[in-house]
Amino acid sequence: MIEAVREAHDVAMEADERVVVFGEDVGYFGGVFRCTAGLQAKYGSSRCFDAPINEAGIVGSAIGMAAYGLKPVIEIQFADYVYPAFDQIVSEAARLRHRSNGDFTCPIVIRMPTGGGIFGGQTHSQSPEGLFTHVSGLKVAMPSNPRDAKGLLLAAIADPDPVIFLEPKRLYNGPFDGHHDKPLVSWKDHPLGDVPDGDEVVSLGKAAIRREGSDVTVLAYGTMVYVAQAAAEESGVDAEVIDLRTLIPLDLDAITGSVRKTGRCVIVHEATRTSGFGAELMSLVQESCFYHLEAPMIRVTGWDTPYPHAQEWEYFPGPTRVAEALKKVMED
Amino acid sequence: MSNDVRPLSLNVPEPGCRPGDTPDFSDFEIPRAGAVGRPPIDVDPDEIRDMAFSIVRVLNKEGEAVGEWAGALSVDELHEGLRHMLILRAFDARMLTAQRQGKTSFYMQHLGEEAVSCAFSRAMQPGDMNFPTYRQAGLLIARDYPMVTMMNQIFSNAEDPLHGRQLPIMYSSKEHGFFSISGNLGTQFVQSVGWAMASAISGDTRIAAGWIGDGSTAESDFHAAMVFASTYKAPVVLNIVNNQWAISTFQGIARGGVGTFAARGHGFGIASVRVDGNDYLAVHAVAKWACERARRGHGPTLIEHVTYRAGGHSTSDDPSAYRSRREAAAWPLGDPIERLKQHLITIGAWSDERHAQAEAEVMDEVITAQKTAEAVGTLASGKQPSPRDMFEGVYETMPPHLIRQRQEAGF
Numbered sequence: 001m002i003e004a005v006r007e008a009h010d011v012a013m014e015a016d017e018r019v020v021v022f023g024e025d026v027g028y029f030g031g032v033f034r035c036t037a038g039l040q041a042k043y044g045s046s047r048c049f050d051a052p053i054n055e056a057g058i059v060g061s062a063i064g065m066a067a068y069g070l071k072p073v074i075e076i077q078f079a080d081y082v083y084p085a086f087d088q089i090v091s092e093a094a095r096l097r098h099r100s101n102g103d104f105t106c107p108i109v110i111r112m113p114t115g116g117g118i119f120g121g122q123t124h125s126q127s128p129e130g131l132f133t134h135v136s137g138l139k140v141a142m143p144s145n146p147r148d149a150k151g152l153l154l155a156a157i158a159d160p161d162p163v164i165f166l167e168p169k170r171l172y173n174g175p176f177d178g179h180h181d182k183p184l185v186s187w188k189d190h191p192l193g194d195v196p197d198g199d200e201v202v203s204l205g206k207a208a209i210r211r212e213g214s215d216v217t218v219l220a221y222g223t224m225v226y227v228a229q230a231a232a233e234e235s236g237v238d239a240e241v242i243d244l245r246t247l248i249p250l251d252l253d254a255i256t257g258s259v260r261k262t263g264r265c266v267i268v269h270e271a272t273r274t275s276g277f278g279a280e281l282m283s284l285v286q287e288s289c290f291y292h293l294e295a296p297m298i299r300v301t302g303w304d305t306p307y308p309h310a311q312e313w314e315y316f317p318g319p320t321r322v323a324e325a326l327k328k329v330m331e332d
Numbered sequence: 333m334s335n336d337v338r339p340l341s342l343n344v345p346e347p348g349c350r351p352g353d354t355p356d357f358s359d360f361e362i363p364r365a366g367a368v369g370r371p372p373i374d375v376d377p378d379e380i381r382d383m384a385f386s387i388v389r390v391l392n393k394e395g396e397a398v399g400e401w402a403g404a405l406s407v408d409e410l411h412e413g414l415r416h417m418l419i420l421r422a423f424d425a426r427m428l429t430a431q432r433q434g435k436t437s438f439y440m441q442h443l444g445e446e447a448v449s450c451a452f453s454r455a456m457q458p459g460d461m462n463f464p465t466y467r468q469a470g471l472l473i474a475r476d477y478p479m480v481t482m483m484n485q486i487f488s489n490a491e492d493p494l495h496g497r498q499l500p501i502m503y504s505s506k507e508h509g510f511f512s513i514s515g516n517l518g519t520q521f522v523q524s525v526g527w528a529m530a531s532a533i534s535g536d537t538r539i540a541a542g543w544i545g546d547g548s549t550a551e552s553d554f555h556a557a558m559v560f561a562s563t564y565k566a567p568v569v570l571n572i573v574n575n576q577w578a579i580s581t582f583q584g585i586a587r588g589g590v591g592t593f594a595a596r597g598h599g600f601g602i603a604s605v606r607v608d609g610n611d612y613l614a615v616h617a618v619a620k621w622a623c624e625r626a627r628r629g630h631g632p633t634l635i636e637h638v639t640y641r642a643g644g645h646s647t648s649d650d651p652s653a654y655r656s657r658r659e660a661a662a663w664p665l666g667d668p669i670e671r672l673k674q675h676l677i678t679i680g681a682w683s684d685e686r687h688a689q690a691e692a693e694v695m696d697e698v699i700t701a702q703k704t705a706e707a708v709g710t711l712a713s714g715k716q717p718s719p720r721d722m723f724e725g726v727y728e729t730m731p732p733h734l735i736r737q738r739q740e741a742g743f
Contacts, residue, residue, distance in 0.1 A: 060557075065529060137727065
């Protein structure tokens with residue numbers, strides 16, 4: 001998936017010289033996760049460069065560049081580090097088009113590795129998507145595989161509005177179903193690890209069905225897509241797993257179409273539960289599918305605690321917890 | 333622990349003068365006009381460190397323009413500059429009253445600070461971009477942005493170019509080099525650096541100007557802007573308008589007990605200059621120097637405009653609650669309009685009669701514009717923007733959830 005992200009940058013920079021890439025360690029070194037490796041050598045240091053460790057400065061200067069007419073694609077080294085830039089994202093990038101009535105716009109992409117499963121503790125594991133979906137004017141995407149990572153990132157760069165692009169870091173090197181004690185699996189042998197050359201985009205706002213099923217709909221994104229699929233196999237419940245891919249805009253038609261078919265819904269995310277995006281999904285399903293529901297919906301999420309270090313796998317909503325939810329929703 | 337250690341106490345700076353006190357600016361060191369020399373535009377910032385502790389001044393007490401910074405403007409240009417400041421003052425007076433009459437919710441005036449934005453504007457070129465705060469409307473007036481359009485925005489009426497979405501005076505005009513005002517403090521300072529970096533990345537020759545108040549220099553965004561401007565040698569002019577007061581908080585709370593705001597630039601290796609913000613000629617001369625420096629690739633400049641906020645912070649503020657009513661009159665750098673007027677009279681290019689006539693003409697112009705704007709509507713009456721409009725422009729293309737909400741709202 002790292003290579004897919006890198007390729008998307010490469011394709012976009014090749015096609016449009018307004019695309020500039022910067023962030024902490026992204027220039028000469030190519031990023032701590034290597035997602036921008038080789039770009040400075042290929043496009044020069046005025047189009048791919050290192051930034052001071054100042055997230056407000058990175059986002060704030062990117063907003064100014066976008067107002068000028070460039071298309072900045074910036075990296076926040078970990079999603080956990082984005083908070084100093086919150087004012088710039090929430091009060092500035094998100095609202096610039098609206099408050100200036102289109103006089104100025106802000107086509108920037110803010111990439112950030114997100115989620116846990118790497119023993120990153122509370123400062124390298126968070127999933128802050130719900131903080132961004134709460135803000136009008138932002139789009140929020142989270143790919144679950146290399147093919148989507150490239151296609152969604154190309155769509156995000158082409159988008160005329162600011163996009164928060166969350167990359168599940170546990171998926172960088174292979175799909176991960178939550179069985180942390182099993183050998184690592186590489187993207188090499190996964191069908192979605194096969195990334196097409198060129199500039200094929202995956203449109204923002206289109207969910208994908210990763211596993212068809214008739215018993216229950218599972219709404220998931222990022223790493224949880226694989227956890228949900230594993231839980232379906234292990235529980236024997238014929239779950240339909242929907243990978244949302246983008247949270248804003250949200251593919252509500254795909255969600256309602258599936259829930260009306262199965263009559264049951266389990267929502268899975270790694271982020272903390274209270275006021276998490278799962279609460280929004282649950283409300284939307286309730287509002288649009290209430291009379292099709294045969295059982296109360298269930299959320300399986302990270303606990304409302306800081307992301308712990310030693311207790312990582314007790315925190316992480318793994319396949320056992322999801323399988324239990326699948327069985328319970330079938331019993332209700 | 334030894335017995336000679338005493339309990340610590342917190343230092344909270346206090347201004348020299350509170351309500352009821354006699355204003356005293358005797359500690360405020362003001363160099364005589366012409367005392368500070370004009371270095372070449374490619375000067376090494378290290379060689380002009382003293383400029384961050386002095387004040388560039390051109391107009392002396394007699395109204396003469398003196399020293400190396402004088403002589404940059406023709407008499408016609410000075411007449412025009414005076415006119416811009418008179419317009420801004422008359423505009424403010426009318427809009428303050430309009431707010432009191434309930435025609436809008438809020439207003440912020442420039443009283444005493446007119447020279448800063450009016451004179452600076454003249455140093456910028458078409459295509460350059462300002463990232464202003466809420467107290468630089470002179471940037472628009474000096475670029476002949478229509479007053480009626482400004483008032484339409486203030487009244488949030490149907491002709492408001494921002495469709496009623498923004499607080500009054502939060503203008504936006506790319507065409508006039510005026511970036512959309514946020515209202516959140518300090519955020520635009522680093523954005524101006526980003527805009528300037530983009531110009532450099534693109535091989536352009538345009539420059540940016542950032543604006544911030546004395547109080548907001550305490551924001552982290554100020555530091556971010558300085559780091560980025562310094563690192564990338566961005567073609568930007570970074571302006572601190574030190575009007576002494578951040579609502580009720582005197583400038584010593586943001587600045588600390590020592591130094592100047594301009595001196596903040598030294599740690600970043602940025603050329604840093606203080607200027608008499610109530611001296612139209614000095615502001616223009618320093619702005620021109622800094623803009624030229626940026627445009628020719630010599631890097632950023634930090635300018636501290638030393639001025640005084642003679643009015644309230646906004647229509648929601650009553651300064652008599654925290655500072656002496658006599659402080660504005662005691663401010664030692666005087667009034668920018670009076671000083672330019674005196675200069676023009678001194679050089680034989682103006683008179684009290686012509687000034688009175690100009691004031692009357694300007695007020696007529698402002699009133700005419702106000703009538704035109706009010707004929708469209710105000711926040712209280714007349715034609716207003718459609719409620720439907722709040723749903724537009726959140727994104728370029730309205731996403732499904734907003735379409736559903738707009739339908740739910742019935743628009």
